[in-house]
Amino acid sequence: MPDSPIDRGHLLTEQANPASQNLDQLSPLEFVDLVNAEDQKTLSAIAGAREDLAAAITLIADSMRLGGRLFYLGAGTSGRLGVLDASECPPTFCTPPDLVQGIIAGGAGALIRSSEGLEDIAEDGAAIIHEHHIHEHDVVVGITAGGTTPYVHGALKAAQQRGAAAILIACVPCEQVPANYDGDIRLLVGPEILAGSTRLKAGTVTKMALNILSTGVMVQLGKVYGNRMVDVAVTNTKLRDRAIRILSDLADLDRDQAAALLDRSDQRVKLALLMHWSGLSAPEADACLQAHQGHLRQALQSLKSSD
Known part of the structure; x- marks a missing residue:
């Protein structure tokens, strides 16, 4: 001082x-x-x-x-x-x-x-x-x-x-x-x-x-898709509900379907979306995301360009 x-x-x-x-x-x-x-x-x-x-x-x-x-x-x-x-x-x-x-x-x-x-x-x-x-x-x-x-x-x-x-x-x-x-x-x-x-x-x-x-x-850094927090951490009831609503809205699924998809993706919204839209398995979708530094949109675009 x-x-x-x-x-x-x-x-x-x-x-x-x-x-x-x-x-x-x-x-x-x-x-x-x-x-x-x-x-x-x-x-x-x-x-x-x-x-x-x-x-x-x-x-x-x-x-x-x-x-x-x-x-x-x-x-x-x-x-x-x-x-x-x-x-x-x-x-x-x-x-x-x-x-x-x-x-x-x-x-x-x-x-x-x-x-x-x-x-x-x-x-x-x-x-x-x-x-x-x-x-x-x-x-x-x-x-x-x-x-x-x-x-x-x-x-x-x-x-x-x-x-x-x-x-x-x-x-x-x-x-x-x-x-x-x-x-x-x-x-x-x-x-x-x-x-x-x-x-x-x-x-x-x-x-x-x-x-x-x-x-x-x-x-x-690819933590967002559109205006949705697709990397949200599903750590409580509120955040699980938010994750299910994101999947329901973006993937056009009912709540039960969205919840099942979320469970198959180990509670990872971004992975769930890529699995749903691409038909890839969880390990395949995860590898694709990692190849694109976690950017969901870039991963989707790469899959489309390879079709």
């Missing part, structure tokens, strides 16, 4: 919002309307970062094809959002738990108890990179609303030193916090209605951006 606080008052995320100067005098309905109006700015912020988000999707997907992993890293709200997005990838896309990982300063305990003081230690960020044995095919996405978190920058610089790609996500413009990483995503939502409380608009737009990144990457 520095001996005296660093003045970050010039940062966009720390400034006072003119629209909420009378926040403490608003009625509950006026308060809700103000929050709703301010949250509209998240959509413009995503639009403003569209090219950088698309470039990050390409970078991450290319890295994963080479055996790389994706790490989200942050402190406080930013870290919690990264952990949340990472934890949702295995059930949604049937990814192994280590493919997308979330790291928060302070570890698991910081998910439920504030440990924001740990964000000031750059050396801890660098140490966690070494602890996870991050290598040249990995991608580390550092999340810091204000753009200055030492823990995040320590980690990103250490990742680059190990040959990994580093991407920064921040809610301040480049001229306020310059950075030199492989990706630089700026989500400019403006000052919060409660000055400095970046769990509000900044948190919302960060969640939106992470949704875009992880889903976009999984689409590129």
